[in-house]
Amino acid sequence: MPSEDLFSLTGRTAIVTGANAGIGQAIAIALVDAGARVAAVGRSPMDETMDRLGANKDSLLPVKADLSSTADIPRIIAETTDWAGTVDILVNNAGIIRRGDAIDFTEDDWDAVMDTNLKSAFFLSQGAARVMMENGGGKIINIASLLSFQGGIRIASYTASKSGLAGLTRLLACEWAGKGINVNAIAPGYIATNINTSLRDDPDRNKAILDRIPAGHWGDPQDIAGTAVFLASDAARYVHGAVIPVDGGWLAR
Secondary structure (H helix, E strand, O other): OOOOOOOOOOOEEEEEEEOOOHHHHHHHHHHOOOOOOEEEOOOOOOHHHHHHHHHHHHHHHEEOOOOOOOHHHHHHHHHHHHHHHHOEEEEOOOOOOOOHHHHHHHHHHEEEEEEEHHHHHHHHHHHHHHHHHHHEEEEEEEOOOOHEEEEEEEOHHHHHHHHHHHHHHHHHHHHHHHHOOOEEEEEEEEEEEEEHHHHOOHHHHHHHHHOOEEEEEEEEOOHHHHHHHHOOOOOHHOOOOOEEEEEHHHHHO
């Protein structure tokens, strides 16, 4: 295969969850730019994502869905296959975070994060994999976290969900690699998105973070998008079960 074709996604269809902003939006746009059609899933309108695509907006299908439960998952798969005929790529990006001391953490905050970040990611992967297996294979990319490797503080359910997602990535890779499905994950470091606004707005916390990052700055959602294109492409056809940090060197420190 010519090297210029290794990263082409022409003719492929992706589902990207949480695609209305931040990392999910950057990934959806990058996949379209690489030639894919993208079903962009989220609770909020996709107007900004559509606007950023410009002339390529016909390559994006907005799918309004709530991944705090599994109820909408069959419809996400059905709307995508009705639109494009198949699912070749799934990016499990949708996620939420709740902060609080572990000693006071509530069951509601635990369940809300685990349901969105881990349970829905598994069952959406299951639904997409059934389509992929019928069509010869595909790619599943989970958006994990530095907290897949570290403990963190005051984010008990987020750390548990992202640690679980890394384990789930390896489990599904072991089960599905022989069926033509690559399952991998990206572990973003500190990326400048709305989920981290409170950290960036806290001068002391922001300084402590920057002092720890060898690159010396927060990442941009585009930094994650490039890795997603790689994992979705033929360039990564022999990559299975990897959890790739994109963190400015944080874990190397």
